[in-house]
Each structure stands twice: as C-alpha cells, then as structure tokens.
Amino acid sequence: AQSVTQLDSQVPVFEEAPVELRCNYSSSVSVYLFWYVQYPNQGLQLLLKYLSGSTLVKSINGFEAEFNKSQTSFHLRKPSVHISDTAEYFCAVIGLGQGAQKLVFGQGTRLTINP
Amino acid sequence: NAGVMQNPRHLVRRRGQEARLRCSPVKGHSHVYWYRQLPEEGLKFMVYLQKENIIDESGMPKERFSAEFPKEGPSILRIQQVVRGDSAAYFCASSQHWESPLHFGNGTRLTVT
Numbered sequence: 001a002q003s004v005t006q007l008d009s010q011v012p013v014f015e016e017a018p019v020e021l022r023c024n025y026s027s028s029v030s031v032y033l034f035w036y037v038q039y040p041n042q043g044l045q046l047l048l049k050y051l052s053g054s055t056l057v058k059s060i061n062g063f064e065a066e067f068n069k070s071q072t073s074f075h076l077r078k079p080s081v082h083i084s085d086t087a088e089y090f091c092a093v094i095g096l097g098q099g100a101q102k103l104v105f106g107q108g109t110r111l112t113i114n115p
Numbered sequence: 116n117a118g119v120m121q122n123p124r125h126l127v128r129r130r131g132q133e134a135r136l137r138c139s140p141v142k143g144h145s146h147v148y149w150y151r152q153l154p155e156e157g158l159k160f161m162v163y164l165q166k167e168n169i170i171d172e173s174g175m176p177k178e179r180f181s182a183e184f185p186k187e188g189p190s191i192l193r194i195q196q197v198v199r200g201d202s203a204a205y206f207c208a209s210s211q212h213w214e215s216p217l218h219f220g221n222g223t224r225l226t227v228t
Contacts, residue, residue: 009155036219043119043206043219044158090157099213101148101171105157 002027002093004106012112015083021076021109023065023091033074034092034103035065044090050074061085086113119209119220120189127226128197136192136223140209147190148217149175149182152204164190197227 007022025031032051036044048059055067065076074091091106120139128134140147145166150158160174164184175182179197184190194201204224208217 004157006157041124041221043121043208043221044217045219046216049216099163099171100146100208100210100215100217101160101163103160103217105159107155107157 002031002095002102002104004091004093004104006089006091006106006109008109009107010110010112012114013081014114016080018079019077019081019085019111021089021091021111023074023076023106025072025074025091025093027072027093027095029095031093031095033065033067034094035059035063035074035076036090036092036105038088038090038108040087047076047089081111081113083113083115085111087111119207119218121205121207121220121223123223124221125224125226127228129228130198131196134194134197134201134225134227136194136205136207136225137189138192138207138209138220139189140207141211141218144209144211144218146210146213146215147184148208148210149190149192150206150208152206152222154203158206161192194225197225199227201225202227 005024013019034049035047037047048057050067058064063078088108094103147164149161162175162182163171179195181193204222206222207220
C-alpha cells in the first residue's frame, strides 16, 4: 500500500514570491505521482504528473515538481506566484500497474496568496 | 464537451433522511469513482464502478451507503438514514479506461442538520 504526507496544511505567501509545497510518499513498489489543484467550490484538476523519464515535470501555468526517489519526495514549486494560484493542492500516488481506484491522496495544502 | 456533472451542488438533509447524489461521467467514460472529502482532509476513495457492476467498494462503509451505475443514466451514491458525520463533500470522477487519468466533477456538498 502507498501513503502520502503533505507536510504543510497551509502556506501563505506574498504575490510574486516563490513557493514550495512539500510532498513525501511511501511505497514498497514503483509509483506514479500526481499533483492536483482544487479551486474554491470546484473539483480536482490534474496539475502535473510523473510517470517515467525526466524527474522534473512542468505544468502549463508555471508550476514544476521533481521526483526524488532517494528522498521519496515530489515537491511542487513555482518561482513567482499569482493571486489566481490561491487554491488547495493535493499530492497523490499510485503503484505501477494499479487501477485508478488505488490512487491515494495527501491531506492537502492550502496555498493563500497575499497581495 | 461536458465534463463530469454532479448534482445537486449542495444538499441539506436532516438526520435520518436519505441522500441521493448523482454523477454523469464524461461522455464515453465507462468507469466511475466516488470519493469523500471531510473537512481538512484529502479525498478518500469509496467505490469504483463500471456500467452495471461494482468493481471495488473497499472504501465504502458497510451500512447505509450504496452505489450504482446503471446501463442508462447517471451513477447514484445513496446514503440512507444520514448522520451528522456524513456531512462532507462527495466527488465523482470518471475515466475511459481503468488506467486512464481521472476527470473530477465539482462535487456535492452534503450537510446533515
């Protein structure tokens, strides 16, 4: 079985500042990793994913995450945040070959951008 | 191209009543998943269905909860005799294949008074 820990429940930052949202996972098998974003009163949207290949993956809106196997981490970063990035961010993990119902979510990190 | 549609968006029920939550998957998707999100927690898997079949219900409480995905019509998550602890956001997701990415609906927020 897999598990995910998001170390920060809330992260307040100022607009245009950099941000890092931390995610650590545990698994006895190889994994796929995901970051989902949930804007207020909406469902989750896939932000980015690591399946294989390059350990650095990027989204279209400037976020990136790096898969670090030795540290079992998949931290999400953005060099300069915008007010519109205010949302809750969920890290998720699934073991290779497992069906989507086995996707395990972290507790979420609420990112608040202050002007 | 409609995404996953859930209704109602908000549902208020008194203790002991029944709650019925509906989910229409993305057109062409035959796999449906229900998740529950309690305050300050991540999503917890409840049940995975394909048309007319429950594939995995390991995350669903054994009593009062049931789900279906009929051949025609939306998937239904039914909660009988609701209690205050059932208050949560319930999300539905769909996918084309069991390995495909999930598409989430906007959720139904159930409040039990």
